[in-house]
Amino acid sequence: MSVEEMTASWLPALAADDLWEGEMTAVTVGATKVLLVNVGGDVKAYRNRCPHQEWALDEGDFDGEIITCSRHLWEFEACSGQGRNPATASLTGYPCRVADDGMIQVDVGPG
Template sequence: MVTSSRSSEADSAVAAWLFAGTLDDVWEGEMCAVDLDGAEVLLCNLDGELFAYEDRCPHLANPLSQGDLSEGVLTCAAHEWQFDARSGHGVNPASVCLHRYPLRLDGDRIFVGVGEDE
């Protein structure tokens, strides 16, 4: 059973929930990139739990979707920065963090919250 990841951001802060695809688009252990009204989003499915991040490395903004997802670690293809795909926290270097988007499921449909009110 697939579940959505918990978000630290309240649902009320989300300006829009956008359809990002279905569970068939991101199988367990895989990742995929989607463009949601100009927001480049990376979806990751780890052991049946979904996570959504901005699809750019905080180092030089290279797309993380061009990198690798292995054993729960996202590795940027450009300079091999690594991130915990469950939390978005940096593994190497540890001082960085990915921008996480709230995510929810409606059946097998994936929705990502973009345009949070600041």
């Protein structure tokens, strides 16, 4: 892996004040559709697609702990992206952080 591939490319996604605890929202970071989830004050970023049939996860439900795809009711742990139903599936996660200026930043990898 080259140094360029290892370097984080933090891109602005959303103001942290716009994503309350227990909420999820879809954003576009660069050209990537991302699902931001606030789990107990900790922000997580995932590819905004269910691994089953690529359905947009932001159209589903989030109860503060579990993300449920609206299409076939697949469930994922919001804190890890690990599947609950089915347990063999998982979401694609992206590194994210809240910068000093209060902006949620996401690294979606090489553009």
